[in-house]
Amino acid sequence: FRRVLFRSPGFKPLALEGVGVDEHLGRAVDLSLTFTGEDGSPVPLQSFFHHGRPVILDLVYYRCPMLCNLILNGQTESMRQIPWTPGNEYEVVTISIDPRETAQTAQEKKATYLKDFDKPAPGWHFLTDYNGHAKTLAEEIGFHYRYVRRQDQYAHPAAIMVLTPAGKIA
Numbered sequence: 001f002r003r004v005l006f007r008s009p010g011f012k013p014l015a016l017e018g019v020g021v022d023e024h025l026g027r028a029v030d031l032s033l034t035f036t037g038e039d040g041s042p043v044p045l046q047s048f049f050h051h052g053r054p055v056i057l058d059l060v061y062y063r064c065p066m067l068c069n070l071i072l073n074g075q076t077e078s079m080r081q082i083p084w085t086p087g088n089e090y091e092v093v094t095i096s097i098d099p100r101e102t103a104q105t106a107q108e109k110k111a112t113y114l115k116d117f118d119k120p121a122p123g124w125h126f127l128t129d130y131n132g133h134a135k136t137l138a139e140e141i142g143f144h145y146r147y148v149r150r151q152d153q154y155a156h157p158a159a160i161m162v163l164t165p166a167g168k169i170a
Contacts, residue, residue, distance in 0.1 A: 021157045022142030024169050029140050031167045035095055035127035038110060040103040042130055045137070048091045049167050053123075055091045057161040059134065059143050061098035061154055062109040062126075071158050076117050087123025097138060097145055097154060099129040141169055 031046035048055055058075065060068035072094070079086065086092045096106065110126040117124075129135075138145060145156035162170045 018144055018146055019155045019157060020144050021159045022144070024140075024142045026168055027140070028166070028168050029137060029163065033133040033137055034130045035133060036103050036106075036130045038103055038107045038126055043125075043127060045093070046167070048093050048123075048125060049163075049165060052165045053090050054165060054170065055093055055163040055167075057141070057163055058092070058094040059097050059138055059141075059145075059156075059159075059161075060094060061096050061156075062101050062105045063098070065153065067156065067158055071160065072113060073116075075160055076113055079121075080117060080119070085119070085123070086121040090123065092121070092124040093127065094125065095127045095134055095137070096129060097134045097156065099132065099134065101128050103128055 029045070031044070031049060033045045034042045035045065037043040056075070058071065060071060062068070075092075079092070084090060094109075106126040106128050110124070113126075114121055114124065141161050143157065143159060143161070145154050147153075148155050164170050
């Protein structure tokens, strides 16, 4: 019975209700939102919007067992193939949606991806939630996710956002 329902057109498992991405092209995000930096200090989002650089924004969670790693692996491979350097021509801001994750977890994830990237990336930042601002930012950009208590995981879409130097969704 479960298998039949799962394959029925239009059927969505309960854990995925409300999960998805809504496009909000041109919408400005609140750059005053604050997150926790890799060193444990509060960092306003606006600190990554300077010098006319676009910002690649990833909302993930660092202990995700699969999808977030696939997103970051693909992004890393794409970034490796372009001649630009994060911190020179663009910024990358990766933020955990899991409020339980710490700056140490972000540091560890950053070390893993910078090793894989295998070239300098001074403009790739790994942040964690601060006062629920990850959820606020997610709603602003149309990134809808939910916590699934029974699995102790987040159901979330796969998406990478690009923001203009002025902080608008591109």
